[in-house]
Amino acid sequence: MRKEYTDWPEMDRKWQAEWEKAGLFHKQIDPQKQKLYILDMFPYPSANGLHVGHPEGYTASDILSRYYTMKGWHVLHPMGWDAFGLPTENYALKMKIHPQTATDENVENFRRQIKRFGFSYDWTREVNTTDPDYYKWTQWIFLKLFENDLAYEAKIPINWCPDCKTGLANEEVSDGTCERCGAVIERRNMRQWMLRITKYAERLLSGLDDLDWPEKIKAMQRNWIGKSLGALINFPIVGSDKKVQVFTTRPDTLFGATYMVLAPEHPLLDELVSAQDMDKIRQYRDIVKAKSDLERTSLSKDKTGLATGLFAVNPATKEQIPIYVSDYVLLHYGTGAVMAVAAHDQRDYEFATLFHLPIYTVIEPFQGTWTEDRAFEDEGRMIHSAQFNGLKSSEAIIKIIEWLEENHLGERSIQYKLRDWVFSRQRFWGEPIPIVHCEHCGIVPVPYDQLPLTLPDVPFYETSGTGESPLATIHDWVNTLCPKCGGPAKRETNTMPQWAGSCWYYIRYIDPHNQERLASEEAIRYWLPVDLYIGGAEHAVLHLMYARFWHKFLYDIGVVNHEEPFLRLRNQGMVLAADGKKMSKSLGNVINPDEVLDQYGADVVRMYEMFMGPFDQESLWSTQGIEGVHRFLGKVEALFEQPGSSNQPNAEALKKMHQAIKKVTLDVESMNFNTAISAMMIWVNYLQKMTSIPVTCLETLLRILSPFAPHLTEELWHRLGHRSYLYYETWPTFEEALTKEELIEIPVQINGKLRDKIFVAPGLEEEAIKKAVLESEKAQQCLENATIKKWIIIPDRTINIVI
RNA sequence: GCGAGGGUGGCGGAACUGGCAGACGCGCUGGACUUAGGAUCCAGUGGGAAACCAUGCGGGUUCAAGUCCCGCCUCUCGCACCA
Numbered sequence: 001m002r003k004e005y006t007d008w009p010e011m012d013r014k015w016q017a018e019w020e021k022a023g024l025f026h027k028q029i030d031p032q033k034q035k036l037y038i039l040d041m042f043p044y045p046s047a048n049g050l051h052v053g054h055p056e057g058y059t060a061s062d063i064l065s066r067y068y069t070m071k072g073w074h075v076l077h078p079m080g081w082d083a084f085g086l087p088t089e090n091y092a093l094k095m096k097i098h099p100q101t102a103t104d105e106n107v108e109n110f111r112r113q114i115k116r117f118g119f120s121y122d123w124t125r126e127v128n129t130t131d132p133d134y135y136k137w138t139q140w141i142f143l144k145l146f147e148n149d150l151a152y153e154a155k156i157p158i159n160w161c162p163d164c165k166t167g168l169a170n171e172e173v174s175d176g177t178c179e180r181c182g183a184v185i186e187r188r189n190m191r192q193w194m195l196r197i198t199k200y201a202e203r204l205l206s207g208l209d210d211l212d213w214p215e216k217i218k219a220m221q222r223n224w225i226g227k228s229l230g231a232l233i234n235f236p237i238v239g240s241d242k243k244v245q246v247f248t249t250r251p252d253t254l255f256g257a258t259y260m261v262l263a264p265e266h267p268l269l270d271e272l273v274s275a276q277d278m279d280k281i282r283q284y285r286d287i288v289k290a291k292s293d294l295e296r297t298s299l300s301k302d303k304t305g306l307a308t309g310l311f312a313v314n315p316a317t318k319e320q321i322p323i324y325v326s327d328y329v330l331l332h333y334g335t336g337a338v339m340a341v342a343a344h345d346q347r348d349y350e351f352a353t354l355f356h357l358p359i360y361t362v363i364e365p366f367q368g369t370w371t372e373d374r375a376f377e378d379e380g381r382m383i384h385s386a387q388f389n390g391l392k393s394s395e396a397i398i399k400i401i402e403w404l405e406e407n408h409l410g411e412r413s414i415q416y417k418l419r420d421w422v423f424s425r426q427r428f429w430g431e432p433i434p435i436v437h438c439e440h441c442g443i444v445p446v447p448y449d450q451l452p453l454t455l456p457d458v459p460f461y462e463t464s465g466t467g468e469s470p471l472a473t474i475h476d477w478v479n480t481l482c483p484k485c486g487g488p489a490k491r492e493t494n495t496m497p498q499w500a501g502s503c504w505y506y507i508r509y510i511d512p513h514n515q516e517r518l519a520s521e522e523a524i525r526y527w528l529p530v531d532l533y534i535g536g537a538e539h540a541v542l543h544l545m546y547a548r549f550w551h552k553f554l555y556d557i558g559v560v561n562h563e564e565p566f567l568r569l570r571n572q573g574m575v576l577a578a579d580g581k582k583m584s585k586s587l588g589n590v591i592n593p594d595e596v597l598d599q600y601g602a603d604v605v606r607m608y609e610m611f612m613g614p615f616d617q618e619s620l621w622s623t624q625g626i627e628g629v630h631r632f633l634g635k636v637e638a639l640f641e642q643p644g645s646s647n648q649p650n651a652e653a654l655k656k657m658h659q660a661i662k663k664v665t666l667d668v669e670s671m672n673f674n675t676a677i678s679a680m681m682i683w684v685n686y687l688q689k690m691t692s693i694p695v696t697c698l699e700t701l702l703r704i705l706s707p708f709a710p711h712l713t714e715e716l717w718h719r720l721g722h723r724s725y726l727y728y729e730t731w732p733t734f735e736e737a738l739t740k741e742e743l744i745e746i747p748v749q750i751n752g753k754l755r756d757k758i759f760v761a762p763g764l765e766e767e768a769i770k771k772a773v774l775e776s777e778k779a780q781q782c783l784e785n786a787t788i789k790k791w792i793i794i795p796d797r798t799i800n801i802v803i
Numbered sequence: 804g805c806g807a808g809g810g811u812g813g814c815g816g817a818a819c820u821g822g823c824a825g826a827c828g829c830g831c832u833g834g835a836c837u838u839a840g841g842a843u844c845c846a847g848u849g850g851g852a853a854a855c856c857a858u859g860c861g862g863g864u865u866c867a868a869g870u871c872c873c874g875c876c877u878c879u880c881g882c883a884c885c886a
Contacts, residue, residue, distance in 0.1 A: 340886090614816085619815075624830070674817090675816095679826095681828075751866075792822090
């Protein structure tokens, strides 16, 4: 029987206060030590407060930070707030308070909640994207982008969310709806700021190869960049000196191109189509425009379109082929026009069938025949293609491109799906874009020495709803003087998207109070790049692509000295409610971290987060399951009720200890936290049975447990009489030899069926093993009247006798 | 349709390069201590009376398969008229 556990929440507070007083986690550049930068994706401080999903990643990164510190690394482990953005702005509007007030409250609450876990963050490095001292540098980077022709204005049809009353980037739209609020997205033609991320497409793609990131995330980024190799081919228009250029990845099918299709918005149409046909095209354009993206994609099965009355010449066959328009061809990809090969492209096949257009087969399967009820899109052998007949289609791709280039009919080309980044939002709560519009000088950047360009200090404001930013209605702020000519001018009223601040925050952490630069050269040289980045997989394309883009740009202008910001990335799985569903207020299945912390203290919650299952898989929060780690830490505390023995551990105890050290060490390094905890449980179950526990064992236990349960272990460490903090204690090492069993149990199988088990010394010779088996009673029974055909002996593993 | 990752007891999950399937924990059963126990401790716990049967299903390779090969089913996530 033992007494109740210590009041753990109280113990948490005690040690957290001590650590803070001691400045335990404050790090400065130390050239004598090897640095390690372990970063969490900083949270968006919403009004709902922390979720039990947040601490999963934070606990993992904290365990690693503490572990590597104990191993002698100089670990940088910061935390901050990604605080600009729509949810806060909407919340503030609802509560009729200023977004700054809402942000401050939310940050305050998040910080309080996160601190309760006792993470080893260096809080002196805290950053907040809404702090003018921070966003001064976000604006500085924008101006650099502008200077380098990577930021530009464009009037383009953008994704407009009618509920959020703002434009969205393509990445923020899913299935034609707003990723944030779910409203159906409309197309609106609006003046926008754009970032030329497409210029970095190739580098963003090739840079992925050397990164230690989950394959899934890399695949998503590759997919999003969408590189295609192919050819641009010119088709002369009959009765005109104009040509239609198409992009195709299948130049091998050129001889089968029997018609062409242009995107309805294609500019060539306005030039060449007859007035009569143009009327119909305009009508079609209106229909297409009225369709939301959602309708366009969900109705994708049925093709629509119409003939333009125009004809083009297939440069290979010299045949005249009709030109159609259809919305299955997109203006913004390739050239906005395709050569249609009905026999070898399923989309063209469907369109051709609908409009009774000819279907020419130019590739046949290597073997067998093709049932012609759909397009044949695989590789095959070339037919009806003049001098290319007989080639494999993959070879023909190369040969035909060569032929096109020789005859000036086309050229090799690479296309990307990636499009430029729509970088403006028509909202208040974001970084103002530091640009002035002058009647005389046009677009003028705000001079660097006038940064930060702060948001106007208004007590309250409303959205305009007209598509313009609320900033547009704040006249004192909008009207300004041109920095160039001094004449009257207006400020840019769009603000930056939420992703802006998170593109470079990991750079600010390394020198957060620098007034002269983003960060000092010395700090950049020492701390960057990030060695390990931990966060949710939901940022696979958005944040991680944008941040890589900015980082590469900063590399190009000499600010940072490495091409990639995050060398190693790991995603935590989601924490779901016990019913396997996402936790949500509406389902009423949300676990509140504050309540669990009140009940169990930080260590139990930290350990349960890690014990639920593999770190990178989703797991279910079980209010019963958490009792398991609660009991475990209770057992640990109970081990310390008797003073430890000064005797050295015997061979058996030593073996158990080294086995535990080994397992925990290897598991922490490979981020298998659940099995590391299991190994400690096994060891504690063993120690619990001992009548007196050697102090060596107790101290070692505290060391290896401390990254997981820093508060309890610190308490017990000090109860043992130590004055030091476990954070700077050394991680114990194990000796392989001491982890070995002196006798191992080996299964004896007969014809693959388990029949007996024998105990032998490890590394025992085969003959001795055979002898041991034959001496065993059970084996003798089974082997009666049998001839042994074969012995299979896997040293220290298994014995199989074939009879 | 394409891409990625999963399917193991009542539950969460273990299992190194093929070598005792079910570690550890939850739950459950019995016991101990107790005025009490929802605390704690001890024992048991995949199914089956047993031979045996069991890692989504069906084949295969092997002395030996959760693990390797072939063919399916199913779930989750991402992309999706990208020429």
